[in-house]
Amino acid sequence: MTKQIKIGNLYIGGGNKIAIQSMLTCSLKDYEKAKNQTLQLQKAGCDIVRFTVTDQACCKNIALLKSETNVPLVADIHFDANLAILSIENGADKIRINPGNFPKDQLKKVIDCAKSYNVPVRIGVNGGSVEKELAKNCSLEQALFNSLANQVKAIENLGFYNLVLSAKSSSVQQTVNLARLLAKNFDYPLHVGVTEAGPFEQGAIFNAVGIGSLLLDGIGDTIRVSLTADPIKEVEVAKTILSATGNFGGATFVSCPKCGRCSQDLEQYATVVYNHVKGLNKDIKVAVMGCEVNGPGECSTADLGMACGKGKVAFFKKGSVYKTVDEKDALKLFLQEIDDFDVN
Numbered sequence: 001m002t003k004q005i006k007i008g009n010l011y012i013g014g015g016n017k018i019a020i021q022s023m024l025t026c027s028l029k030d031y032e033k034a035k036n037q038t039l040q041l042q043k044a045g046c047d048i049v050r051f052t053v054t055d056q057a058c059c060k061n062i063a064l065l066k067s068e069t070n071v072p073l074v075a076d077i078h079f080d081a082n083l084a085i086l087s088i089e090n091g092a093d094k095i096r097i098n099p100g101n102f103p104k105d106q107l108k109k110v111i112d113c114a115k116s117y118n119v120p121v122r123i124g125v126n127g128g129s130v131e132k133e134l135a136k137n138c139s140l141e142q143a144l145f146n147s148l149a150n151q152v153k154a155i156e157n158l159g160f161y162n163l164v165l166s167a168k169s170s171s172v173q174q175t176v177n178l179a180r181l182l183a184k185n186f187d188y189p190l191h192v193g194v195t196e197a198g199p200f201e202q203g204a205i206f207n208a209v210g211i212g213s214l215l216l217d218g219i220g221d222t223i224r225v226s227l228t229a230d231p232i233k234e235v236e237v238a239k240t241i242l243s244a245t246g247n248f249g250g251a252t253f254v255s256c257p258k259c260g261r262c263s264q265d266l267e268q269y270a271t272v273v274y275n276h277v278k279g280l281n282k283d284i285k286v287a288v289m290g291c292e293v294n295g296p297g298e299c300s301t302a303d304l305g306m307a308c309g310k311g312k313v314a315f316f317k318k319g320s321v322y323k324t325v326d327e328k329d330a331l332k333l334f335l336q337e338i339d340d341f342d343v344n
């Protein structure tokens, strides 16, 4: 099991709930925009919000953002050690540094500051910014691992152990290999995700395969789905990955693929019901099935289900039909049944 690390008011690692994180797509200098996006992410279920810090104006807004939101805030720092210090002094709950572009001679003063504020540091290496010297004589995977391992050692030599680690690539296979290597060699919490994974469709699938493989192996304490898209979508995909791997306590949804037995608009039913249940904080399994002949039996483990008939829709619980309603009223009534369902 990994070590437990505290980020603001949230614990990760050590068997705690796997935290979802995402990143602001706007600059923190554009404060109102940054605040609104943070609040939207928080509402969508994002546990940790990260943003890039490019200058002192960003650092100053961290304190303001912290006072107006309620989610751990992480400052992403490249190149400039002073910005890392200023971010911590202004209330960042964690900082992320990248050995590929962080000045080594400045490391001690940043670590001293993190130590005095008890702020964790993520060492995050990426395929796109690997240290060139290290990449000369070995594979990218090995170079990334060596880069991260060297920095862990340098920081541990300063007496600091409040670390989170990540090693990412745009290749799913490399990301998975690297995370497995980190899990084997370190007990710090791991941040996992496939980086630069592309727009929604490709990015969601690449991350589902990469993050999903790792979570099924018990690797990963916090996840970030990287998409060239609205970050709210990153959170939604992350929740679905957690649900698929048995790491999410909310509602689960199943629907059949439909065949010639179904004469109703099953896709519409499934879309509406799915969108209704996906945000529910309720331990319920809901099914939308295409026919009342096979539907309830095929989905007998569902707490609640609907199955289409001729102009009618049957509602079932645990495989047994308990009510039949007209097709035109079915959706509205079924959503009500879900809301009224007592999970106890």
Ligand code: SF4
Pocket (backbone or CB within 6 Å): 256, 257, 258, 259, 260, 261, 262, 289, 290, 291, 292, 294, 295, 298
């Ligand atoms: S539940 Fe009915 S409609 Fe859906 S795939 Fe099975 S047989 Fe076909």
